[in-house]
Amino acid sequence: MPPAPTFHIGPIPIHGDVILSPMDGLSDWPFRSLCRQLGSAMSYTEFVKAEEVLDPPKQIADKLYYEEDERPVVIQLYGDEPEVMRSAALRAQELGADIVDVNMGCPSRTIASRGAGVGLMRTPLKVARIFELLTASLAIPVSGKIRLGWDDDSQTYPLIARVVEENGGSLIALHGRTKMQGYGGQANWDAIAEVKSIVNIPVIGNGDVKTVADIQRMKDYTQCDAVMIGRAAIGNPWIFSRLDREQVSFEQAREMMLKHLEHNFEFYGPEMGLVLFRKHAARYLSPYPLSKEIRKKLLTSQRQEEFLSMLDDIFERVNLSPKEEEYLPGPRFRKG
Numbered sequence: 001m002p003p004a005p006t007f008h009i010g011p012i013p014i015h016g017d018v019i020l021s022p023m024d025g026l027s028d029w030p031f032r033s034l035c036r037q038l039g040s041a042m043s044y045t046e047f048v049k050a051e052e053v054l055d056p057p058k059q060i061a062d063k064l065y066y067e068e069d070e071r072p073v074v075i076q077l078y079g080d081e082p083e084v085m086r087s088a089a090l091r092a093q094e095l096g097a098d099i100v101d102v103n104m105g106c107p108s109r110t111i112a113s114r115g116a117g118v119g120l121m122r123t124p125l126k127v128a129r130i131f132e133l134l135t136a137s138l139a140i141p142v143s144g145k146i147r148l149g150w151d152d153d154s155q156t157y158p159l160i161a162r163v164v165e166e167n168g169g170s171l172i173a174l175h176g177r178t179k180m181q182g183y184g185g186q187a188n189w190d191a192i193a194e195v196k197s198i199v200n201i202p203v204i205g206n207g208d209v210k211t212v213a214d215i216q217r218m219k220d221y222t223q224c225d226a227v228m229i230g231r232a233a234i235g236n237p238w239i240f241s242r243l244d245r246e247q248v249s250f251e252q253a254r255e256m257m258l259k260h261l262e263h264n265f266e267f268y269g270p271e272m273g274l275v276l277f278r279k280h281a282a283r284y285l286s287p288y289p290l291s292k293e294i295r296k297k298l299l300t301s302q303r304q305e306e307f308l309s310m311l312d313d314i315f316e317r318v319n320l321s322p323k324e325e326e327y328l329p330g331p332r333f334r335k336g
């Protein structure tokens with residue numbers, strides 16, 4: 001008998017309770033698919049501007065790309081114009097998305113000040129209209145990813161969560177910060193518990209899950225159906241297999257970096273693939289105390305062969321270091 005689903009989004013069964021966050025510039029196909037293989041329970045695309053889904057240039061088409069083994073796939077849209085959102089959502093459905101998600105969390109000034117992203121948290125009637133239109137027009141579930149609100153004095157999350165549910169939405173993901181908090185301060189897990197207690201649709205909790213222990217801690221504290229992990233997954237996709245970074249062997253780290261890099265080369269070509277891998281490389285290597293010069297040389301390398309040979313060299317040095325405990329401060333990192 002196949003294992004029972006952990007929860008459902010509309011009719012879609014979800015197996016697992018930890019999910020990679022959508023992150024613009026980071027949760028692209030190469031990284032997302034690796035996280036999915038390691039245990040992330042579903043795949044969210046990076047957010048895409050509604051207007052651009054209708055006739056996507058290459059860069060946007062890349063963001064909408066997914067493979068079958070990633071399903072359930074969520075295409076996340078941002079926008080504030082209900083009719084444009086509907087057209088884009090219909091296009092996302094045609095592209096094969098299992099779920100369409102409305103971004104109500106992006107704090108970027110250009111997006112939020114025009115009333116999209118977290119700007120929608122200030123306009124509940126517009127959220128109602130968008131969800132009413134989308135849920136009436138689509139055959140697939142529609143979900144919303146929200147924040148607490150604009151600022152401490154305008155925490156509209158309980159209202160917006162209800163509006164999403166009452167207008168047919170099938171899931172709420174809540175990042176427990178306001179727009180004004182950005183990514184700083186502490187995420188408010190009480191708010192996640194509150195939303196879980198007032199809606200009957202599933203709730204994904206998000207914000208400050210950094211370790212394997214945090215996953216269960218957030219679940220116990222909030223009763224959320226699943227936990228979403230963003231920044232802590234960069235450099236540690238193994239968190240989806242419930243491994244903290246210090247439990248990952250040196251060989252596993254090496255293998256993953258090479259596999260990720262290969263995906264990037266395949267997907268973006270050698271030049272762009274390398275450039276877009278830098279942010280990940282810095283995080284994969286962060287436990288190893290490389291000299292500033294080596295780190296800089298690696299992370300500014302322009303050529304595939306040079307980068308790979310430097311990486312080999314780095315791994316060889318870490319591996320051969322006779323006094324690993326001196327070379328690797330802090331928690332001990334096992335070799336493969």
Ligand SMILES: Cc1cc2nc3c(=O)[nH]c(=O)nc-3n(C[C@H](O)[C@H](O)[C@H](O)COP(=O)(O)O)c2cc1C
Pocket residue numbers: 021022023024025026046047076103105106145175183206207208209228229230231232
């Ligand atoms: C670089 C970056 C890009 C992000 N892009 C998106 C996005 O495209 N869509 C979205 O809903 N949230 C986006 N987020 C927010 C994350 O999904 C998540 O809500 C936030 O980082 C909090 O989770 P964390 O504490 O686990 O990182 C982004 C966050 C970061 C750091």
